[in-house]
Amino acid sequence: MARAFCIPGVLFLAAALVLSFLTSISLPYLPAIDIARTHFGTQVIQSEQQAFTDIRFGVWAPCYYDEKEDRTCFKAAHGYKISISNQEKTANVIIGSSWTQGLAVHPVAAGVTFIAFLMSFSQHVTVTLAASLTSFLAAFITLIAFAIDIALFAYLKHQVNKLPDVNGNTTAGAGFWMTLASFILLLLAGCTVCFGRRRERMSGATSYPALSSEKKSFWSRFRRN
Secondary structure, eight states: OOHHHHHHHHHHHHHHHHHHHHHHHHHHHOTTOOSEEEEOTTOOEEETTEEESEEEEOSSOEEEEOTTOOEEEOOOOSSOOEEEEOTTSSOEEEEOGGGTGGGGHHHHHHHHHHHHHHHTTOOOHHHHHHHHHHHHHHHHHHHHHHHHHHHHHHHHHHHHHHSTTOOOEEEEOHHHHHHHHHHHHHHHHHHHHHHHHHHHHHHHHTTSOOOOOOOOOSGGGGSOO
């Protein structure tokens, strides 16, 4: 592969791998990386016997934040559900596990990205082709993860807006945008590796010596040297 295409492809995959890996860890292990969050201002909302002003959703668990920014997280698990009540406890909504179980696609995307990253160091034609295809596969899985993130964000916003007398501001978290950035980087990596392989084949095809186009006459065969 042409070196000019090889190095950017490896860098794109490395950046996508870091973003995807950090998003896969998420809450409760990395407090700064969440998928979606809702801020209730100065209102104190109730959920699972817990009073809070902010709630953040991670891949493995949700975390509550009180007025003092003290954090309380659920125990990490695959798929979780929470119930949110308004301040007067006259109404409540539920974010079911069906909306959070799909978040486990994030570590799957990170694993496939890691495989593509390892393959990108090879100079073998077959392996580089596999690296390109694996990058596109990782991009597809990341796109699925991003769609799940969008669904969770939209559903959370819809459910919070159903609560009476609650002014909740639902926004996308850092993990949401990191997933989008990882998807774009994987597409760029797959295209870069593919173009590099094509350029190598073209350069190899033009390296063969050109055949002489000069034609010899029939009588020249009988001439003396």
